[in-house]
Amino acid sequence: MLSKKTKYALHALTYLGKHREEGTVLIHDIAEEHGISHKFLENILLELKKAGMLGSKKGKGGGYYLIKEPQDIPLSRVIRLLDGPIAMLPCVSLNYYEPCAECKSETQCGLNKVMIQVRDETLKILENKTLQDILKLE
Amino acid sequence: MLSKKTKYALHALTYLGKHREEGTVLIHDIAEEHGISHKFLENILLELKKAGMLGSKKGKGGGYYLIKEPQDIPLSRVIRLLDGPIAMLPCVSLNYYEPCAECKSETQCGLNKVMIQVRDETLKILENKTLQDILKLE
DNA sequence: TACAAACCCTATAAAAAATATAGGGATTGT
DNA sequence: ACAATCCCTATATTTTTTATAGGGTTTGTA
Numbered sequence: 001m002l003s004k005k006t007k008y009a010l011h012a013l014t015y016l017g018k019h020r021e022e023g024t025v026l027i028h029d030i031a032e033e034h035g036i037s038h039k040f041l042e043n044i045l046l047e048l049k050k051a052g053m054l055g056s057k058k059g060k061g062g063g064y065y066l067i068k069e070p071q072d073i074p075l076s077r078v079i080r081l082l083d084g085p086i087a088m089l090p091c092v093s094l095n096y097y098e099p100c101a102e103c104k105s106e107t108q109c110g111l112n113k114v115m116i117q118v119r120d121e122t123l124k125i126l127e128n129k130t131l132q133d134i135l136k137l138e
Numbered sequence: 139m140l141s142k143k144t145k146y147a148l149h150a151l152t153y154l155g156k157h158r159e160e161g162t163v164l165i166h167d168i169a170e171e172h173g174i175s176h177k178f179l180e181n182i183l184l185e186l187k188k189a190g191m192l193g194s195k196k197g198k199g200g201g202y203y204l205i206k207e208p209q210d211i212p213l214s215r216v217i218r219l220l221d222g223p224i225a226m227l228p229c230v231s232l233n234y235y236e237p238c239a240e241c242k243s244e245t246q247c248g249l250n251k252v253m254i255q256v257r258d259e260t261l262k263i264l265e266n267k268t269l270q271d272i273l274k275l276e
Numbered sequence: 277t278a279c280a281a282a283c284c285c286t287a288t289a290a291a292a293a294a295t296a297t298a299g300g301g302a303t304t305g306t
Numbered sequence: 307a308c309a310a311t312c313c314c315t316a317t318a319t320t321t322t323t324t325a326t327a328g329g330g331t332t333t334g335t336a
Contacts, residue, residue, distance in 0.1 A: 059304025110275035197333025
């Protein structure tokens with residue numbers, strides 16, 4: 001399951017996508033719309049900003065805005081950023097690889113090989129679904 | 139990512155599959171082979187047994203054994219049993235459904251709809267990969 | 277029948293991660 | 307000047323995961 005952080009991030013991105021002609025959107029408005037704690041959401045938006053998915057404007061009249069087209073924001077990107085690996089095991093993760101302690105040789109581990117296949121097929125899905133897909137179904 | 143519980147379960151099932159002509163296998167042997175705590179693994183095997191995936195025999199000469207053919211044990215089954223939902227959000231889970239607090243109407247939530255699609259495609263993968271696929275790659 | 281081997285069961289401790297809150301700092305428009 | 311708003315970091319709280327503990331029950335065998 002996705003963490004609440006990632007779920008909230010997706011809601012926020014959707015909200016920003018819907019209102020992207022309005023210039024900027026307040027954290028407050030997103031938080032209120034979805035009943036999310038303002039401060040918690042603030043941290044999330046900050047992460048998204050640091051990752052280059054959002055822009056912001058400080059001071060009065062400021063807020064957040066998307067700096068990419070919704071079709072250029074795949075779910076895989078958001079999930080990796082906030083939840084970490086998409087792979088089911090550390091030993092098959094592309095972005096967060098770690099060897100596993102319990103198998104002697106990765107190349108002889110059937111679980112490892114199957115999980116590489118699962119990872120690749122899962123990635124196909126999550127790289128092809130984008131914010132645009134969410135927006136067009138609202 | 140899978141929990142260690144699920145990962146260990148998959149290793150254990152693989153081990154049991156490999157040795158299924160030997161009658162029964164000791165917890166001890168599986169734990170030692172993969173460097174897993176005996177007691178932790180014991181709890182896991184017990185769960186697998188209660189779920190009808192394993193049989194056991196008590197007393198001297200006892201142990202665990204598979205009671206299904208490896209091709210009849212899909213990854214989805216093991217994951218659901220030990221880790222819970224495969225869906226990314228509670229509001230799209232088939233087996234662990236819960237409404238979500240932050241969207242007003244599920245039928246109008248684009249995220250919900252996209253996640254149903256993701257769930258269905260993910261299930262296709264995890265229902266089709268079985269213990270047999272792991273075994274044949276060892 | 278005694279005994280040791282092995283699984284069965286439940287409770288609890290320890291560690292890690294997720295969730296949430298807090299509070300002040302910096303910037304900006306009016 | 308001031309209020310609105312994002313920026314940053316630290317810490318508290320809760321939940322989940324991981325691991326341990328200890329005794330109970332069953333079974334084969336000498």
